[in-house]
Amino acid sequence: MVKMMVNRFRMSIYVGCLIAAALIYFKFWIRPDDRAVPPRIQSLTADGDEFALDGRPFRILSGSIHYFRVVPIHWSDRLAKLKAMGLNTVQTYVAWNFHESTPGRFDFTTGMRDVGRFVRAAHSLGLHVIVRPGPYICAEWEHGGLPAWLLRDKTMKLRSMHPGFIAALDRYFEALMKILAPLQRVNGGPIIAFQAENEYGNYGNDVSYVEYVAAALRRNGVTELIFTSDNHDKKPFGSLLQTINxxxxxxxxxxxxRRVQPNRPLMVAEYWPGWFDHWTDSGHHGLDVDETAQTVARILDEGASINFYMFHGGTNFAFYNGADRKSGRVPYMPVVTSYDYDAPLDEAGDPTEKYRRLREILQRYVASPLPPVPPPVQKTAYASVTLNSYAELVRVSQYAPVTASRRPLPMELLSVRDGVGQAFGFALYVAQISSGVKTVGVRGVRDRAVVMIDGRPMKTIELNEKDAVLELDLKTSGESVQLAIIVENCGRLNVASGWLLHWFDSKGITGSVSIDGEEKDLTWNTFSxxxxxxxxxxxxxxxxVWRATPVPGDIGPILLKGELQLAGDEPSDTFVSMEGWTKGIVIVNGFNLGRYWNVGPQKTLYLPGPLLRRGTNTFVILELHKSPTPPTIKFVTEPVLGKRIAVEKW
Structure with missing residues (x-):
């Protein structure tokens, strides 16, 4: 027994020595490159004539989805459909004014503002992400994403090295990159690139400014690739990677x-498969499916990477639509609420014929079979809603913030929102004038106004009608009457050129109000x-504040309220038909769906199902002119965006 134990002990020592020798051998004698080590994550590079990711050739196949135009519950659905079309990357802007409504107070976590959640949703589906943080984004978005409070500085020069602008930009990037820098690929996240500024060549030529924007990104933790994008006739800015739109x-x-940037990767940062619409356009812009498919195939055959702007447009909810005005005499043109864009995925997130054709093309450039396309989101035509209560706007305004002044002030200079002024919506200017007044002149309306005397509409000042004179014959027995002017900000410019190089798009009454031909001090109360x-x-x-309908005829700007009762399953998407209504906004359970206007081309408003709930759903409508009788809204399962018209040559 003792001998057996000794033998076992000797054997264990022998085996132990063999194991130790093997460990020493593998540690010190095998070459380092022979050892099994996990692959190192490598960033996107653009050092040669093609992109590389993890050291291997990589083609960016991307589509734009703006998180701020889609309700969060739908983000994963839209991203899954992007991947199923054959794309490997999602591109998004960051809208500065959506996150910093008051200087120094940021919201990157609430609802649609949770950009980090959007990026992580893309990552969970295996998608890469390209971020375009501005500070200017265009995007047919209010003021191109620039906060309205910048305009309180009358010396402000936007998109420049103006000290006030640079200080605000630095603060914004510092806050934003605390969210996004940890989500870069080098840190195990999905972000592979950032864009510095946006189409600056259409606006200015200050290379130092663009370089400053890129340097500010680097200072705040950006290590991934930085690029710029411009049209073909613009000069490059510094040494940054150039892309084209x-x-x-x-x-x-x-x-x-290729001429401005030889021997570097080709990237179409914005290929436009459709276009957007303005109010009063003759129809809904569209780009032919065959032309789209042929153009995309040619881009890919050139060996270029591509981003579809837009892959899915979404919606300009609330007051976030932008507006256009070009050099010369082209009028001010606000963008409609829908941002359908004739994109491969329509406003409600459904694949179109364009989507199906592009999927067939992209499959040729993707080695593995594409995942199945998720089904369309369910839609329901709910029962009509009669709005059985109303309130005059002048009455309701008494519960809004008010600014007193001797002369009318523009929105940005009103003493509201902690002293930084009003950004969006309507301003109601109210003053008492003598009943013997013969004329009232209004100069500098931006952008549209209804003028009322004692609550009765007297005149509508339309878009581009900046000066108006009202001839009054009041015939009242009182000593004074109430003059009320409600002015709508229809959307600040998102793009400008030429003489608008440093556009200053203030809203409200930016001029003056004259009484019998003279500008006089009055006691103005302006309600935000x-x-x-x-x-x-x-x-x-x-x-x-509420009264029972019927609504008095042609009473002018009023609010109307009604309820939709829902039971059973989770509510689904729908469209609100505004047939018979004139102009205003629709609010559902406190959420502003956006503007409607009977001039078209858009006739319905997209209502995502997640904004509805089981039980009581409250609809509040601001109607500026005249509602149908009785005031009723209907729900449909298909949008009405106007007759299809061809996109102009761009």
Missing amino acids: FQRDVSMNIAAL LDFSTEYVESITKNQD
Whole structure:
């Protein structure tokens, strides 16, 4: 027994020595490159004539989805459909004014503002992400994403090295990159690139400014690739990677990019498969499916990477639509609420014929079979809603913030929102004037106004009609009457050129009001009606302001309220038909769906199902002119965006 134990002990020592020798051998004698080590994550590079990711050639196949135009519950659905079309990357802007409504107070975590959640949703589906943080984004978005409070500085020069602008930009990037820098690929996240500024060549030529924007990104933790994008006829800015934006003429545009940047990867940062609409347009812009498919195939055959702007447009909810005005005499043109864009995925997130054709093309450039396309989101035509309560706007305004002044002030200079002025919505200017007044002149309306005497509409000042004179014959027995002017900010410019190089798009009454031909000091009370969720909820619950319908005819700007009762399953998407209504906004459960206007082309408003709930759903409508009788809204399962018209040559 003892001998057996000794033998076992000797054997264990022998085996132990063999194991130790093996460990020493593997540690010190095997070459380092022979050892099994986990692959190192490598960033996107653009050092040669093609991109590389993890050291291997990589083609960016991307589509734009803006998180701020889609309700969060739908983000994963839209991203899954992007991947199923054959794309490997999602591109998004960051809208500065959506996150910093008051200087120094940021919101990157609430609802649609949770950009980090959007990026992580893309990552969970295996998608890469390209971020375009501005500070200017265009995007047919209010003021191109620039906060309205910048305009309180009368010396402000936007998109420049102006000290006030640079200080605000630095603060914004510092806050934003605390969210996004940890989500870069080098840190295990999905973000592979950032864009510095946006189409600056259409606006200015200050290379130092663009370089400053890129340096500010680097200072705040950006280590991934930084690029710029411009049209074919613009000069490059510094040493940053250049990309190009276009819709047609592939050979000419690709050749232009090669000339300004030889021996570097080709990237179409914005290929426009559709276009957007303005109020009063003759129809809904669209780009032919065959032309789109042929253009995309040619871009890919050139070996270029591509981003579809837009893959899914979404919606300009609330007051966030932008507006256009070009050099010369082209009028001010606000963008409609829908941002459908004739994109591969429509406003409600459904694949179109364009989506199906592009999926067939992209499959040729993707080695593995594409995942199945998720089904369309369910839609329901709910029962009609009659709005059985109303409130005059002048009455409801008493619950809004007010600014007193001797002369009318523009929105940005009103003493509201902690002293930084009003950004969106309507401003109601109210003063008492003598009943013997013969004329009232209004100069500098931006952008549209209804003038009332004692609550009775007297005149509508339309878009581009900046000066108006009202001839009054009041015939009243009182000594004074109430003059009220409600002015709508229809959307600040998102793009400008030429003489608008440093556009200063102030809103409200930016000029003056004259009485019998003279500008006089009056006691003006200006009510800020931005229809925030908090304001809408406060007046909705206030029974003192509401009266029972029927609504008096042509009473002018009024609020109407009604309810939709839902039971059973989770509510689904729908469209609100505004047939018979004139102009205003629709608010559902405190959420502003956006503007409607009977001039078209858009006739319906998209209502995502997640904004509805089981039980009581409250609709509040601001109607500026005249509602149908009785005031009723209907629900449909298909949008009405106007007759289809061809996109102009771009």
